[in-house]
Amino acid sequence: MGRRIAIIGAGQAGLQLALGLASADQEVTLVTDRSGEEIRNGRVLSTQCMFGESLATERDLGIDFWREDCPQIPGIRYSLGEPDGNLALQFGGKLRAPAQSVDQRLKMPRWLEELERRGGEIVYRDLDLEYVESLARDYDLLVIASAKGAFGKLLPEIFQAQPEYSPYSSPQRQLAVAYVHDMEPLDPPYFSICIVPGVGEFFVGPALTLSGPCYTLCFEAIPGGDMDRWGDVPLDDVDRHLAVCLEVLERYFPWEAERCQSWRLTDDLGVLKGALTPVVRERVGRLPSGAPVLGVGDAVVLNDPLVGQGANNAAKGTTVVTREILDRGQGAFDAEWMRQAGDRYWETVRFAARFTNMMLSPPPHVADLFGAANENPALADHLANGTNTPATLFPWIMAADGVEGLARELAPVAPVGG
Numbered sequence: 001m002g003r004r005i006a007i008i009g010a011g012q013a014g015l016q017l018a019l020g021l022a023s024a025d026q027e028v029t030l031v032t033d034r035s036g037e038e039i040r041n042g043r044v045l046s047t048q049c050m051f052g053e054s055l056a057t058e059r060d061l062g063i064d065f066w067r068e069d070c071p072q073i074p075g076i077r078y079s080l081g082e083p084d085g086n087l088a089l090q091f092g093g094k095l096r097a098p099a100q101s102v103d104q105r106l107k108m109p110r111w112l113e114e115l116e117r118r119g120g121e122i123v124y125r126d127l128d129l130e131y132v133e134s135l136a137r138d139y140d141l142l143v144i145a146s147a148k149g150a151f152g153k154l155l156p157e158i159f160q161a162q163p164e165y166s167p168y169s170s171p172q173r174q175l176a177v178a179y180v181h182d183m184e185p186l187d188p189p190y191f192s193i194c195i196v197p198g199v200g201e202f203f204v205g206p207a208l209t210l211s212g213p214c215y216t217l218c219f220e221a222i223p224g225g226d227m228d229r230w231g232d233v234p235l236d237d238v239d240r241h242l243a244v245c246l247e248v249l250e251r252y253f254p255w256e257a258e259r260c261q262s263w264r265l266t267d268d269l270g271v272l273k274g275a276l277t278p279v280v281r282e283r284v285g286r287l288p289s290g291a292p293v294l295g296v297g298d299a300v301v302l303n304d305p306l307v308g309q310g311a312n313n314a315a316k317g318t319t320v321v322t323r324e325i326l327d328r329g330q331g332a333f334d335a336e337w338m339r340q341a342g343d344r345y346w347e348t349v350r351f352a353a354r355f356t357n358m359m360l361s362p363p364p365h366v367a368d369l370f371g372a373a374n375e376n377p378a379l380a381d382h383l384a385n386g387t388n389t390p391a392t393l394f395p396w397i398m399a400a401d402g403v404e405g406l407a408r409e410l411a412p413v414a415p416v417g418g
């Protein structure tokens with residue numbers, strides 16, 4: 001007999017969990033504030049680059065509908081720059097499986113349709129606590145997968161933050177995003193990550209949007225620094241937004257500015273700016289009535305997008321939680337079960353959170369890592385594949401001698417007699 005499960009939120013986390021459960025004949029009700037049409041006609045939400053392991057979870061559910069149309073990303077190019085715009089070093093790492101980025105404005109509406117096709121119920125409405133309490137009472141399990149909007153403000157009361165994993169009290173980067181057509185491709189078409197220590201980061205990669213293949217650009221400016229330039233640009237002044245993007249590229253990332261001479265925005269809602277404070281919360285929350293609820297996705301583990309992990313975490317973490325729910329059979333989804341399921345979720349995503357926070361304030365030996373990877377293709381590949389499986393970056397990436405040791409281990413073998 002299927003269990004009755006309510007899920008709040010129709011992002012990567014809520015929808016993937018709902019689709020996994022509905023496919024296994026559970027009775028799923030998904031509650032969200034926006035229809036597919038509203039999402040499709042709305043602003044971009046993310047840059048959502050997803051790596052092989054996460055994409056495999058979508059394929060396993062039969063919901064990776066874009067593989068044929070979405071540009072495939074075979075690797076990552078890393079560029080380390082200096083504040084005067086000089087390129088200090090640049091190297092590429094090959095991914096074992098391609099990455100891809102599908103605009104969530106395409107993905108989420110299609111997944112909402114698919115959920116209904118698979119028997120899920122969708123309730124479109126805004127949330128208040130009374131309604132959330134009624135969901136907790138009326139269903140066998142309530143999962144919260146929504147961190148945004150008015151409901152997001154209630155999260156700190158429901159899910160306690162974990163101070164040991166939440167070192168920040170303010171945003172560490174100011175973000176600016178643009179989706180563009182007609183950017184010069186890289187050959188091979190790698191995702192590009194550029195870092196200028198003390199200034200900020202820029203990443204850009206091929207993606208699929210409403211109007212076809214495009215590039216997503218994300219600027220990560222250190223707050224108050226010289227790259228933090230979008231503050232007084234209204235989001236509807238898209239020409240100015242894009243002009244600031246180009247100014248910043250020309251000043252700090254000129255090797256990328258060269259690729260942008262003929263670019264144009266994909267659409268007027270293809271821009272975004274903002275900031276978030278990374279936080280890790282307990283996965284088991286309590287409503288004011290005392291009812292326990294399970295959290296997944298950004299609702300409980302919110303990372304800065306710096307190394308592109310949030311959507312990947314949602315995909316991998318909800319796959320684990322789906323399995324936990326199904327394995328429970330007819331047993332109660334009580335607080336103790338939630339604690340175990342939540343621990344498994346955290347086990348799956350914790351290295352991504354650690355990697356992200358490390359790169360927000362990189363220790364000096366990260367420069368040595370880049371220097372070593374520049375000389376050593378196997379190390380460069382290892383680094384690139386670490387974005388797919390962050391656990392493989394630990395513990396060696398934490399210390400200079402760990403980086404040295406791995407660099408030695410992966411060093412190219414000199415030809416005999418050479």
Ligand SMILES: Cc1cc2nc3c(=O)[nH]c(=O)nc-3n(C[C@H](O)[C@H](O)[C@H](O)COP(=O)(O)OP(=O)(O)OC[C@H]3O[C@@H](n4cnc5c(N)ncnc54)[C@H](O)[C@@H]3O)c2cc1C
Binds near residue numbers: 047126
């Ligand atoms: C600029 C930027 C770039 C990023 N780039 C990457 C990347 O390259 N790779 C990567 O893996 N991650 C990236 N991320 C992170 C990633 O986008 C998120 O971690 C991921 O989308 C979170 O999914 P989620 O389902 O947890 O939450 P969300 O996507 O936020 O979903 C929440 C859902 O709840 C709904 N909702 C909100 N309020 C209410 C309400 N009051 N009532 C009912 N429903 C409500 C929303 O409509 C939505 O459906 C990026 C994020 C940003 C901001």
